[in-house]
C-alpha cells in the first residue's frame with residue numbers, strides 16, 4: 001500500500017501554552033518502501049507515527065492509504081510502540097494471539113502463525129513467559145512479531161530496536177529488513193540511530209526540533225543487503241550525521 005502524509009499540523013496545549021509539534025508535514029511513501037524518521041528527542045516523531053496509525057487526529061491535513069483517508073486504526077497497519085506495550089497480564093503466547101483473535105482468525109491458523117512468528121524472532125519455548133519475565137530485547141522482538149501477526153501491509157515502528165544490545169541489534173536489523181522486503185511491506189520506522197537508518201532504509205527523513213519541519217529527505221541508493229564497510233555507506237552516514245547535527249542545533 002502506498003501511504004501519503006499530507007500537510008499534517010499538530011499543536012498541543014499544555015497549561016495554556018501552545019506547543020506546535022508538527023508544521024505542514026508532507027511526504028509520500030511508495031508501496032514496499034522502507035522509510036526512517038530521524039530527529040531530536042521531542043521533535044514529534046511519535047506524534048506523527050500515531051497520527052499515521054489513526055490513534056490520534058491531526059489538527060489539519062490527512063493521511064491516505066492507497067488514496068483513501070485514514071481516520072482510525074486498522075489491521076492493515078501494524079504498530080510497534082516505543083515502550084513495546086506488550087500486555088503485562090498476558091504471557092507471550094496470548095500477547096501474540098490477541099490481535100489475531102481480534103481479527104477473527106481461526107484457532108488452528110492462529111496457532112500456526114504464532115509458532116512461525118516465534119521461530120522468526122528466536123523466541124520459541126518462551127510462550128509461557130510474562131513480559132516482566134522477559135529481557136528488554138525479548139520484549140522488543142515480541143512486540144515486532146505481534147505487529148506482524150495479522151500480516152499488515154503497512155508497518156509503523158517507533159524505535160523497535162532501541163533496547164537491544166549492539167550484536168543482537170545488527171542481527172535483528174538484518175532479520176527485520178529481509179522480513180519487510182520479502183512481504184513487500186511498506187514501513188516507517190522511527191530511530192535515533194544513523195547507522196540503523198542507512199542500513200535499513202530506502203529513504204531517511206530528518207525532522208527538525210523547530211516546529212516539526214522536515215529538514216532533509218535523503219534516498220539511500222545501495223543494493224541490499226548493505227555493505228557496512230563500503231565507502232558509499234560511510235558517506236551516507238556522514239551526510240546524515242551532519243543533517244542531524246543541524247536538527248539538534250535547532251535549525
Ligand SMILES: Nc1ncnc2c1ncn2[C@@H]1O[C@H](COP(=O)(O)OP(=O)(O)OP(=O)(O)O)[C@@H](O)[C@H]1O
Nearest residue numbers: 012013014019021040041042043044045046047048
Ligand atoms: N498528548 C500530549 N499532550 C501534550 N503534549 C504532548 C502530547 N504528546 C506529545 N506531546 C509533546 O509533543 C512533543 C513531541 O513529542 P513526541 O513524543 O512526538 O516526540 P518524539 O520525537 O517521539 O521524541 P522521542 O525521540 O523522545 O521519543 C513533545 O514536546 C511532547 O511533550
Ligand SMILES: [Mg+2]
Nearest residue numbers: 045046082158
Ligand atoms: Mg518518540
